Amino acid sequence: MKAVTWHGKRDVRVETVPDPKIEHPTDAIVRITTTGICGSDLHLYEVLGPFMGEGDILGHEPMGIVEEVGHEVTEIRPGQRVVIPFNISCGTCFMCTQGLHSQCETTQVREQGMGAALFGYTKLYGQVPGGQAEYLRVPFGNTLPIVVPEGPADERFVYLSDVLPTAWQAVEYAALPPGGSIVVLGLGPIGDMSTRIAQHRGAGRVIGVDLVPERLARARRRGVETLDLREHENDLAEVIREMTEGRGPDAVIDAVGMEAHGSPGIKMAQQMTGVLPQSVAATLMQKAGVDRLHGLYSAIDIVRRGGTISVIGVYGGMVDPLPMLTIFDKQLQIRMGQANVKRWVGDILPLLTDGDPLGVEGFATHKLPLSKAPEAYEMFQKKTDGAIKVLLKP
Numbered sequence: 001m002k003a004v005t006w007h008g009k010r011d012v013r014v015e016t017v018p019d020p021k022i023e024h025p026t027d028a029i030v031r032i033t034t035t036g037i038c039g040s041d042l043h044l045y046e047v048l049g050p051f052m053g054e055g056d057i058l059g060h061e062p063m064g065i066v067e068e069v070g071h072e073v074t075e076i077r078p079g080q081r082v083v084i085p086f087n088i089s090c091g092t093c094f095m096c097t098q099g100l101h102s103q104c105e106t107t108q109v110r111e112q113g114m115g116a117a118l119f120g121y122t123k124l125y126g127q128v129p130g131g132q133a134e135y136l137r138v139p140f141g142n143t144l145p146i147v148v149p150e151g152p153a154d155e156r157f158v159y160l161s162d163v164l165p166t167a168w169q170a171v172e173y174a175a176l177p178p179g180g181s182i183v184v185l186g187l188g189p190i191g192d193m194s195t196r197i198a199q200h201r202g203a204g205r206v207i208g209v210d211l212v213p214e215r216l217a218r219a220r221r222r223g224v225e226t227l228d229l230r231e232h233e234n235d236l237a238e239v240i241r242e243m244t245e246g247r248g249p250d251a252v253i254d255a256v257g258m259e260a261h262g263s264p265g266i267k268m269a270q271q272m273t274g275v276l277p278q279s280v281a282a283t284l285m286q287k288a289g290v291d292r293l294h295g296l297y298s299a300i301d302i303v304r305r306g307g308t309i310s311v312i313g314v315y316g317g318m319v320d321p322l323p324m325l326t327i328f329d330k331q332l333q334i335r336m337g338q339a340n341v342k343r344w345v346g347d348i349l350p351l352l353t354d355g356d357p358l359g360v361e362g363f364a365t366h367k368l369p370l371s372k373a374p375e376a377y378e379m380f381q382k383k384t385d386g387a388i389k390v391l392l393k394p
């Protein structure tokens, strides 16, 4: 089959690799019909190289048609339409039954000290072949796939794999009071969808921050107040306080993560990991604070005293310096983590079948054949051609 494989910093290729096979009686093989490129894939493309292996198959936002199932799979059958969550979770362990699927105790990558395995996402998360491919082996065939209705186009449902539950959790963790105010830092797919869900769930005021004109414009078209970071590099928090009765918003979502624009000093440490031998670089990434923390620092500054910060952007450093004095004195609550995809599906699915209040149709700016993955990655990373969300069609 054809699959998108990793070969080094900013080097992904479409190659022919062996077809996946049923390995356990509860496995399913899914023929992928649509698969997204995520902002998290950009970390693999740029800074997480030390944790990748040459030829690893990328991708964790797939959906498609069940092709084949192992003999113990009773809950899905060939021909059914399914979306596959990015977390590989068993659905039956202690963590899964608490709705903490990203901590699944059956798939935790213990030798790396990490939580649940993920599709297509580094040795830290199990080095499991991903879903930017023609076929995907899916474990836990009875509990992991999300069966979705026939009829509407794939883009109605594909975001159930990641974008929707991730943004839903971002808003949930923001603990917004009814009618409250929220700032979303970063208007990529995750931040953009978070603004839509915050509006849908009754936020009184939604303010979005980014530095890419078409991302700001797209949020504005849906009634989000926007601030262009390029105009407010030094006074962002001040301006937001002025907009929110001098106090700051009830909550801030950090949908930027470790590759934030800004904080040039830390950028250098991050770039160093690109030129070191793999093992040294991996240790440096994990042991040294090499995140670019601009997003998180601004969240701490912006949020009102006693407010909540919901960190949904991914961070990866181990000794990142944090302004504990400010965090403690402002009495902040900070919540974070990988999205527990299956936990939120029940809340979201009705919004996809009954009208389209979140605007998932038309959310993708580009739909390209899988063979165009190298161009698609480059375009999404450089934010050229108005790229905000890219779907690949195997």
Ligand SMILES: NC(=O)c1ccc[n+]([C@@H]2O[C@H](COP(=O)([O-])OP(=O)(O)OC[C@H]3O[C@@H](n4cnc5c(N)ncnc54)[C@H](O)[C@@H]3O)[C@@H](O)[C@H]2O)c1
Residues within 6 Å of the ligand: 038, 039, 040, 041, 042, 043, 162, 166, 185, 186, 187, 188, 189, 190, 191, 209, 210, 211, 212, 215, 229, 255, 256, 257, 258, 259, 260, 261, 262, 294, 295, 311, 312, 313, 314, 337, 338, 339
């Ligand atoms: N927690 C999870 O389960 C989960 C799931 C999916 C994605 N993510 C993470 O969420 C983050 C966003 O993902 P995405 O797909 O939207 O990616 P993206 O890279 O398209 O979005 C990031 C946006 O942040 C903007 N930005 C950069 N620096 C900024 C700053 N200092 N202030 C404000 N905006 C800034 C960029 O211009 C970009 O539009 C990534 O870190 C990704 O890894 C987390």
Ligand SMILES: [Zn+2]
Residues within 6 Å of the ligand: 038, 039, 040, 041, 060, 086, 162
């Ligand atoms: Zn993702």
Ligand SMILES: [Zn+2]
Residues within 6 Å of the ligand: 089, 090, 091, 092, 093, 094, 095, 096, 103, 104, 105, 106, 107
């Ligand atoms: Zn589990």
